[in-house]
Amino acid sequence: MQPDSSINIISSTQRITDRRPDSVDLWETAHTLGFPAALWRLPNQRDKHLIVSFEKVLPRVAADLDELPAGFLISPFDNLNTDTQSPDQTLFLRADLQAIFSAENQADVKAVSGEMTDRFWQAWHSLPKPQPEQPSNSEMLTVLSDAGAEALYVRNVAEAVEAMQRGEFRKVVLSRTKQVQFANVPNAVTLFDKLCQAYPTAFVSAVSIPEKGQIWISATPERLVSIDADGIFRTASLAGTQSAFEPDGTPKRPPEAMWSQKEIEEQALVNRYIIECFKKIRLREYVEEGPKTIIAGNLMHLSTFFTVDTQAVRYPQLGTVMLRLLHPTAAVCGTPRDVAFRFINRHETHDRELYSGFLGPVNIDTTTEGAASNLFVHIRCMKLEGRLATLYAGAGLTEDSVPEREWQETEMKCQTLLSVISK
Numbered sequence: 007m008q009p010d011s012s013i014n015i016i017s018s019t020q021r022i023t024d025r026r027p028d029s030v031d032l033w034e035t036a037h038t039l040g041f042p043a044a045l046w047r048l049p050n051q052r053d054k055h056l057i058v059s060f061e062k063v064l065p066r067v068a069a070d071l072d073e074l075p076a077g078f079l080i081s082p083f084d085n086l087n088t089d090t091q092s093p094d095q096t097l098f099l100r101a102d103l104q105a106i107f108s109a110e111n112q113a114d115v116k117a118v119s120g121e122m123t124d125r126f127w128q129a130w131h132s133l134p135k136p137q138p139e140q141p142s143n144s145e146m147l148t149v150l151s152d153a154g155a156e157a158l159y160v161r162n163v164a165e166a167v168e169a170m171q172r173g174e175f176r177k178v179v180l181s182r183t184k185q186v187q188f189a190n191v192p193n194a195v196t197l198f199d200k201l202c203q204a205y206p207t208a209f210v211s212a213v214s215i216p217e218k219g220q221i222w223i224s225a226t227p228e229r230l231v232s233i234d235a236d237g238i239f240r241t242a243s244l245a246g247t248q249s250a251f252e253p254d255g256t257p258k259r260p261p262e263a264m265w266s267q268k269e270i271e272e273q274a275l276v277n278r279y280i281i282e283c284f285k286k287i288r289l290r291e292y293v294e295e296g297p298k299t300i301i302a303g304n305l306m307h308l309s310t311f312f313t314v315d316t317q318a319v320r321y322p323q324l325g326t327v328m329l330r331l332l333h334p335t336a337a338v339c340g341t342p343r344d345v346a347f348r349f350i351n352r353h354e355t356h357d358r359e360l361y362s363g364f365l366g367p368v369n370i371d372t373t374t375e376g377a378a379s380n381l382f383v384h385i386r387c388m389k390l391e392g393r394l395a396t397l398y399a400g401a402g403l404t405e406d407s408v409p410e411r412e413w414q415e416t417e418m419k420c421q422t423l424l425s426v427i428s429k
């Protein structure tokens with residue numbers, strides 16, 4: 007595809023200056039100007055991507071993959087398509103400036119020509135010169151104690167179990183938060199880079215939302231909806247959790263993992279939820295693979311993979327339609343969905359905000375083959391507000407759940423980020 011003449015591109019042969027911007031430069035420039043930015047790395051890929059939106063207050067849009075221009079979506083959990091009161095709650099970062107960084111952190115940048123782009127480059131030129139390496143964050147992170155948190159969580163799980171034993175619903179995912187304080191405001195790009203290195207199979211991202219004063223950072227293992235350049239649709243069900251390590255620290259072998267009946271049932275419910283969504287649109291031509299044990303950082307899960315060739319089934323809008331039907335899946339909400347959603351709202355005392363929503367690039371050229379959209383469930387994430395980080399973790403409950411074990415599971419999930427950002 008030929009680049010548009012109104013887009014200026016810095017390529018390896020065409021530099022606008024003697025210094026080429028790296029991801030920290032572009033992130034910091036966006037931050038200085040109050041522009042939203044998203045930085046991400048797709049699972050099993052090396053290139054990192056960054057977009058900057060020149061809209062300081064992000065538009066709330068319908069998550070329509072067929073209509074939206076290139077950009078990045080990030081949706082709250084509390085964003086049900088049946089909620090007619092506030093139907094469009096997904097935040098959209100339009101790709102006004104777009105950069106791809108190769109493994110050497112060399113940028114190829116493209117941006118639409120105009121006043122805002124000029125302002126951006128001026129601000130970049132005025133950035134203070136790169137500082138020597140900052141000290142690492144180790145020993146500079148304090149976990150803030152929340153005395154009643156465990157007791158409250160355990161009580162809520164016990165109530166959920168009783169409700170499920172009475173037959174009120176089959177599954178619910180209850181979450182909690184854990185707060186940590188950095189001694190100094192951490193560099194989001196450094197945290198992002200550490201996560202990329204630690205978790206090559208995760209979707210790793212950092213999203214800066216200046217209007218909220220928040221940066222969300224995550225390393226999620228859960229794909230929600232992808233449509234690649236050839237029109238291949240992908241989704242997956244993910245549930246069931248155990249440590250990826252033996253008590254002596256040796257890594258477990260995924261094919262030999264043992265799963266309890268509770269975990270098999272918990273994942274089967276997510277699977278059934280996805281199949282029900284296909285049934286609603288009478289789509290039978292999906293390929294289902296699994297369940298298989300997968301590694302997600304320090305943890306293992308059960309996952310089933312679904313693919314559909316949207317060209318073969320002549321359903322080009324499948325991604326958009328399934329996104330509307332799937333979110334929030336039974337991996338973060340429960341079944342039946344609306345009953346579980348109400349239980350969560352009645353029992354969780356924190357606002358989930360963007361945790362357990364979805365996020366990812368839409369209509370972005372990720373390869374030479376054309377534009378693709380890749381949306382993930384926003385788990386294994388934290389919200390950064392200055393020096394304060396709030397980590398979020400949930401556990402899928404069934405009538406067989408043991409409350410204290412579920413609390414332990416959320417602790418392990420918090421460790422996915424904590425063990426990396428504290429190094």
Ligand SMILES: C=C(O[C@H]1C=CC=C(C(=O)O)[C@@H]1O)C(=O)O
Pocket residue numbers: 179181228244245246247307336337338385386398399400401402403419
């Ligand atoms: C809700 C979360 O994880 C979900 C995804 C995989 C396994 C899960 C579980 O075993 O409970 C959860 O359903 C989370 O990490 O906050």
